[in-house]
Amino acid sequence: MESPLSRDFLRRLPKAELHLHLEGTVSPETLVELSGRHDGEPLSLTEAQAIYRYTDFTGFLMAFKAVTERLRTPEDFELITYRMLEKLSQQGVVHAEVYVSVGVIYYWKRVEFEPLFEGMERGRERAEKDFGITAYWIFDAVRHFGSEEAARVFRKAAEMRLQHPSIVGIGIGGDERRTGAEPFRELYAEAREAGLRLTAHAGETVGPEGIWGAINIGAERIGHGLTAIQDPELMDVLAERQIPIEICISSNVRTGCCVQLSDHPVKSYFDSGLMITLNSDDPAMFESDLEDEYLIAQADFEFTDEHLRELAANSIEASFLPPGRKIALLQQIEQLA
Numbered sequence: 001m002e003s004p005l006s007r008d009f010l011r012r013l014p015k016a017e018l019h020l021h022l023e024g025t026v027s028p029e030t031l032v033e034l035s036g037r038h039d040g041e042p043l044s045l046t047e048a049q050a051i052y053r054y055t056d057f058t059g060f061l062m063a064f065k066a067v068t069e070r071l072r073t074p075e076d077f078e079l080i081t082y083r084m085l086e087k088l089s090q091q092g093v094v095h096a097e098v099y100v101s102v103g104v105i106y107y108w109k110r111v112e113f114e115p116l117f118e119g120m121e122r123g124r125e126r127a128e129k130d131f132g133i134t135a136y137w138i139f140d141a142v143r144h145f146g147s148e149e150a151a152r153v154f155r156k157a158a159e160m161r162l163q164h165p166s167i168v169g170i171g172i173g174g175d176e177r178r179t180g181a182e183p184f185r186e187l188y189a190e191a192r193e194a195g196l197r198l199t200a201h202a203g204e205t206v207g208p209e210g211i212w213g214a215i216n217i218g219a220e221r222i223g224h225g226l227t228a229i230q231d232p233e234l235m236d237v238l239a240e241r242q243i244p245i246e247i248c249i250s251s252n253v254r255t256g257c258c259v260q261l262s263d264h265p266v267k268s269y270f271d272s273g274l275m276i277t278l279n280s281d282d283p284a285m286f287e288s289d290l291e292d293e294y295l296i297a298q299a300d301f302e303f304t305d306e307h308l309r310e311l312a313a314n315s316i317e318a319s320f321l322p323p324g325r326k327i328a329l330l331q332q333i334e335q336l337a
Contacts, residue, residue, distance in 0.1 A: 009305055010294050014332045015312035016095040016319045017088055017279055017290050019223050019246035021140070021173075022077075022120070023101055024282025025084040026067050028052060033079075034070040052285050057205055057255040061175070063285055068104050072111075074119030081123025081135075089131035091291040094329060095319060096135045099171060102153045103142035113156065117164070124166060136168035136320060138199060144178040147187060154187050158194035168320045169197035171223065176206045181213035188217045197320045199246075203227040204257055208234050215243065221318060226252055228274075229265040239273040244318035249296055250288035251281035267301040270311075277315040309333060 026034070028048040035043040043051075051066045071077060088096055100120065105113050124135050139157040141150035154170045161167040170191050172184055181200055188198055202214035204224035208231035214222055215237070225245040228234050238245065247266050252258035269276050278293045280286070288296070294311070297303040303311070316329045 006295065006298060006305060006308070007291070009336075010291055010308065011090075011092045013092050013309065013312050013336060014094045014316070014329050015092060015290070016097070016277075016315040016321075017093050018097050018221065018244075018277050018315055018319060019099070019248055019279035019281055020084075020096055021064075021099045021101065021282050022080060022084060023064060023067050023071065024285050025087070026071075026080050027083075027284045030080060030083060030284075031067060031070060034076055037076070038070055038072055052287075055256065057175075057257060060255045060282075060285065064282070065104075068101065068109075071116075074115050074122075077116050077119035078123040078126075081120045082127050085124065085127035085133050085135060086131060087289065089127070089133045091289060093290060094133060095316075095321060095325075096133065097138055097168065097319060098135055099138045099140040099173065101142070101173070102139045102156060103145055103149060103174070106149065106152055106156075114160070117160065121164065121166065134321075135166065137164075137166055138169045138171050138197075139167065140171045140173045141184075142174035143172040143181075143184070143201075144175045146179075147183045150184055151187055154191045154194075154196070157196055158191065161194070161196065167196075169199055171199035171201065173201045173223070176201065176204060176210050180206075180210060181217045181219070185217045188219070192218060199223060204252070204255075207231075211238075220244075221246055224248055224252065224257075225269075226257055226265070229268055235269075235272055235274070238275075242275040244275045244277060244314070245269065246279050246318075247276045248279050248281035249293055250286045254286045261296075261300055264301075266297060267303070270303070270307070275314055275318060276311070277318050278311055309336070 031048045051063050054060050139153050141153040157170050198219050199221045200214035200219035201223040203211040203226050207227045211228050221244045223246045253261050258264050280290045283289045313333050
């Protein structure tokens with residue numbers, strides 16, 4: 001059960017959000033605002049809320065598409081970036097590493113990305129000034145669009161990083177059921193050579209083989225990793241190497257990747273010594289923010305306040321922050337009463 005002090009403790013506990021999609025932070029209310037800017041017949045709030053109701057992973061992808069359709073201008077991206085970081089700061093988040101679906105913008109929309117990114121940067125810089133929260137960007141390619149499109153995304157990240165150090169890494173999202181990690185091996189090596197950090201969604205909608213594939217192409221962090229529990233050898237490797245697993249409890253349940261909450265392996269991973277972090281993935285679409293994820297871990301999986309402190313420390317250690325800032329934040333976590 002949640003202790004009376006847990007919510008207050010959580011809001012004072014410095015932590016990082018490491019698996020968060022910018023587009024998935026857009027609330028129905030903000031979607032209505034965006035629709036008013038761009039749609040001939042703007043969505044009502046009821047219509048917007050209906051978009052966020054789905055029963056499986058495919059339905060979630062369609063909801064995500066409906067949101068991205070209405071993100072068209074630099075001002076749109078500035079708005080959603082600022083609101084995302086404002087809400088995170090209210091939960092005690094001091095740093096976020098945020099996926100942006102550059103693959104969708106490039107492949108599907110076929111629009112110039114740089115002006116949209118300038119809007120994101122304005123939102124990030126304003127939020128850092130107003131709330132003290134920092135953010136890095138991870139350029140996400142859509143795996144089922146193929147390696148050629150991923151190459152465009154990763155090379156754009158390497159190119160833009162020269163002027164924008166807030167661009168820290170790359171990843172592959174999208175539908176694992178349609179392609180594994182192996183086609184991206186050479187692109188990951190190229191990205192590493194360019195100084196980018198490597199992440200990959202893996203083991204969300206397919207079995208442990210998806211996680212093995214991500215590890216084998218050099219992913220430094222694994223997004224979801226839900227099915228590692230099915231492979232004892234993989235569990236041993238993840239524990240031994242301390243490869244961070246970005247756990248997204250509510251996301252896995254809402255998309256149907258995990259049949260029911262009680263089946264989620266988060267506590268088994270923790271007890272087995274895996275380096276796990278808690279994350280919200282697409283909070284507006286899953287009706288759960290990062291604070292809620294910590295409280296779910298406590299209420300449903302018997303994590304104590306000290307366990308939550310350890311998870312917050314994991315989030316800092318697993319981040320791509322420079323060592324000096326990591327040490328300072330870890331000291332703050334340790335000293336928090």
